[in-house]
Amino acid sequence: MKLLEHFHELSLHPKNAKELKGLILQLALQGKLSKNFREKNQFNNKNNIVDGYYSLPESWYWDKFNNICVFRMGKTPPSKEMEYWDGEIPWVSIADMTTHGFISNTKKKISTLALQNFFNKTKVREGTLLMSFKLTIGKTSILKVDACHNEAIISIYPNDNVTKQFLFLFLPIISNWGTQVSALMGNTLNKGKIQSLKVPIPPISEQHTIVSIVEQLFKEVEQLEKLTEERIQLKEKFAISALDKLNNGDYKKEWDFLKENFHPFFNEEKNIKKLRETILQLAVQGKLTEKWRKFHPNLEPAEKLLEKIKTEKEQLIKEKKIKKEKPLPPITKDDIPYKLPDGWVWCRLQSIGLINPKNNIEDHTDVSFIPMKLVSQEYGIQPKFEIRKWKEIKKGFTHFANDDVVIAKITPCFQNSKAGIMKDLKNNSGAGTTELLVYRTYKTYLSPDYVYIFFKTPSFLQKGVQNMTGTAGQQRVPKDYVFQTPFPFPPLEEQKAIVEKVNTLMALCDKLENGVKESKEQIEKLMKAVLREVFEDKKEVKELPQTECVASMAAEEEIKYGEK
Numbered sequence: 001m002k003l004l005e006h007f008h009e010l011s012l013h014p015k016n017a018k019e020l021k022g023l024i025l026q027l028a029l030q031g032k033l034s035k036n037f038r039e040k041n042q043f044n045n046k047n048n049i050v051d052g053y054y055s056l057p058e059s060w061y062w063d064k065f066n067n068i069c070v071f072r073m074g075k076t077p078p079s080k081e082m083e084y085w086d087g088e089i090p091w092v093s094i095a096d097m098t099t100h101g102f103i104s105n106t107k108k109k110i111s112t113l114a115l116q117n118f119f120n121k122t123k124v125r126e127g128t129l130l131m132s133f134k135l136t137i138g139k140t141s142i143l144k145v146d147a148c149h150n151e152a153i154i155s156i157y158p159n160d161n162v163t164k165q166f167l168f169l170f171l172p173i174i175s176n177w178g179t180q181v182s183a184l185m186g187n188t189l190n191k192g193k194i195q196s197l198k199v200p201i202p203p204i205s206e207q208h209t210i211v212s213i214v215e216q217l218f219k220e221v222e223q224l225e226k227l228t229e230e231r232i233q234l235k236e237k238f239a240i241s242a243l244d245k246l247n248n249g250d251y252k253k254e255w256d257f258l259k260e261n262f263h264p265f266f267n268e269e270k271n272i273k274k275l276r277e278t279i280l281q282l283a284v285q286g287k288l289t290e291k292w293r294k295f296h297p298n299l300e301p302a303e304k305l306l307e308k309i310k311t312e313k314e315q316l317i318k319e320k321k322i323k324k325e326k327p328l329p330p331i332t333k334d335d336i337p338y339k340l341p342d343g344w345v346w347c348r349l350q351s352i353g354l355i356n357p358k359n360n361i362e363d364h365t366d367v368s369f370i371p372m373k374l375v376s377q378e379y380g381i382q383p384k385f386e387i388r389k390w391k392e393i394k395k396g397f398t399h400f401a402n403d404d405v406v407i408a409k410i411t412p413c414f415q416n417s418k419a420g421i422m423k424d425l426k427n428n429s430g431a432g433t434t435e436l437l438v439y440r441t442y443k444t445y446l447s448p449d450y451v452y453i454f455f456k457t458p459s460f461l462q463k464g465v466q467n468m469t470g471t472a473g474q475q476r477v478p479k480d481y482v483f484q485t486p487f488p489f490p491p492l493e494e495q496k497a498i499v500e501k502v503n504t505l506m507a508l509c510d511k512l513e514n515g516v517k518e519s520k521e522q523i524e525k526l527m528k529a530v531l532r533e534v535f536e537d538k539k540e541v542k543e544l545p546q547t548e549c550v551a552s553m554a555a556e557e558e559i560k561y562g563e564k
Contacts, residue, residue, distance in 0.1 A: 066195035074149035087111030138175035363391035368430035
């Protein structure tokens with residue numbers, strides 16, 4: 001069977017553990033895990049009491065829940081009458097339960113008076129099986145103490161035809177086969193639906209064997225899950241340590257070391273995200289272009305570019321095309337986070353560009369409009385636009401033109417680095433929410449792509465979060481922080497080289513991510529292959545209810561169960 005053949009592969013990712021456990025239960029409920037047991041033990045007690053969802057092994061039969069056990073519903077004493085509460089008797093709610101769990105303590109306790117008035121002086125005994133049937137359907141737990149429970153839970157007392165442990169394992173699936181009733185707070189089962197639940201019943205000795213096999217497989221899944229999580233944590237620690245050293249240590253030495261260990265440690269999505277952040281941070285520190293600078297020694301320094309921008313701005317102010325700005329505070333040593341290469345200079349973005357410029361075009365003109373949801377947080381993914389008439393959006397919105405750089409200022413969009421460079425705008429004009437800040441560069445001296453890289457760096461974003469103002473849920477990064485934070489300004493040609501280098505490295509990160517996704521897809525394909533093996537008979541499967549586990553694994557490609 002494919003499940004057992006590829007057990008370790010199916011457990012490579014922690015999220016697969018829940019799905020794999022669900023698959024084990026599905027296999028067990030069809031008798032596929034205990035096939036060898038039946039071959040060694042002949043049974044002749046087939047009893048077709050009710051029609052079921054699918055064909056069972058010859059020695060099994062379908063029965064109704066009401067025929068195989070007695071169950072009792074609980075109660076909730078009036079919450080406002082305090083004489084019934086804060087006693088010493090555990091009172092179980094769904095919040096106290098975990099699927100396939102055990103209950104030793106409860107969040108609330110009732111008094112002896114509540115036990116007398118609402119529970120006929122009788123507690124549910126330790127060792128009793130409980131199941132939820134309202135809101136959350138099918139949680140099963142076993143009491144480790146004498147207790148009472150609420151009306152969304154039943155206590156279950158099996159007869160001689162079925163074991164408690166068998167129901168404990170399989171009721172989470174079986175209960176979701178039942179026809180559910182819509183309630184105000186969610187789906188639920190009523191008493192009649194619970195009584196009519198169809199349960200596949202193997203011989204008692206085979207039930208014990210099935211439980212034993214499932215528990216052993218569950219232990220293996222949990223062990224593999226733990227090992228996988230430890231492996232991922234180890235990789236994350238290595239990746240973070242190596243990338244931190246890359247930022248703060250001997251760049252060449254650390255990069256050589258990192259290259260030797262690249263693929264084994266950067267095959268997890270979290271590590272690749274950290275790698276992307278490190279690339280961006282190294283870029284604005286000039287570390288990605290150290291070698292490039294050796295072959296380009298005669299660049300016009302950024303300080304000269306600053307002077308030219310200043311002269312151009314003064315001319316625009318003189319021509320009344322832009323307004324004169326207030327003097328900016330000087331950059332002190334305390335403001336400088338790291339040393340820049342020769343030819344670079346620290347400045348403030350506000351001094352070398354325009355902030356939130358305004359468009360002035362005809363009302364009937366078609367322009368580009370971008371809602372916040374269409375601004376990507378991924379590096380290099382350009383915004384998508386809607387087309388609107390200028391008269392509809394010229395007031396109450398932020399304006400921009402081609403090659404303007406935008407960044408979100410509101411939480412959590414700023415933390416997620418929602419930013420972009422405006423490209424291919426209709427009639428070179430656009431608008432968006434006022435939660436976007438817009439920056440226009442003097443392109444002769446400053447590349448919009450380089451400013452975009454700076455807006456994506458973790459140091460800029462982290463410090464911006466620290467400077468946010470406003471109430472919880474409505475915080476914004478101040479405009480002055482974005483445009484007055486010290487900006488590492490390189491020579492123009494080096495800006496272009498940095499952009500090219502970053503784009504190349506980001507393409508490598510894309511390939512790494514695709515490799516991780518392909519690996520996961522292979523595991524998912526394997527999981528689906530096992531599903532197809534489980535549901536061999538198309539006719540039988542057509543009527544088989546899909547559990548959440550099975551449905552989620554099949555939905556992506558709309559697999560028809562049973563197809564080979």
